[in-house]
Amino acid sequence: MRRRPVLLAVLAVALVAVVVVGLLQSSPTKEAAGGSPDAAGLRTRLAGSPAPLARLHDRPNALLPARTFARELASLKGYPVVVNKWASWCGPCRSEFPTFQAVSAQLGKRVAFLGLNSGDAGGGAPATFLRDFPLSYPSVSDPDNVVARKQQIAQSWPTTAFYDRTGKQTYSHQGPYLTAADLEADIRRYAGA
Secondary structure, X not given: OOHHHHHHHHHXXXXXXXXXXXXHHOOHHHHHHOOOOOHHHHHHHHOXXXXXXXXXXXXXXXXXXXXXXXXXXXXXXXXXXXEEEEOOOOHHHHHHHHHHHHHHHHHOOOOEEEEEEEOOOOOOHHHHHHHHOOOOOOEEEEOOOHHHHHOOOOOOOOEEEEEOXXXXXXXXXXXXXXXXXXXXXXXXXXHOO
């Protein structure tokens, strides 16, 4: 009789181990592949974007200097803008990047997306992160959180700030977006898309 509970416990531990190993072995790009096209597919899907948005798409995965943030944001007036603050060491950022990959590919012809890589000490970590989680738009490098503070973007990761067509920040969401539906709803609600 005592063997049965022990056997069930061993089976439960084995099942958990199999699930954990499977999750650890899944690559981030495979997870994102279902929702977002590859680089060639993105170029095709986003072809014909208005000039200010096309300039973003022409620099996928680029890490721009912090001093360019205000100029980038100003160049996007007339379009809803979504700024996603992320860091290469941030686990929740990894969780939400597939959502941003998919939604930016879907809405990128009418909504501007811009990354804000804050709190990364530099080195190759942000570039490596973007190779694992490629985006259709650039990110501004903000290692000391200067841009995030100036823009009043929360000092937590990830945070997503929404700007309306006039360039006014309308909302800041703390925490990850794990579904495209949630992100799209907030884009409609707070950026007017």
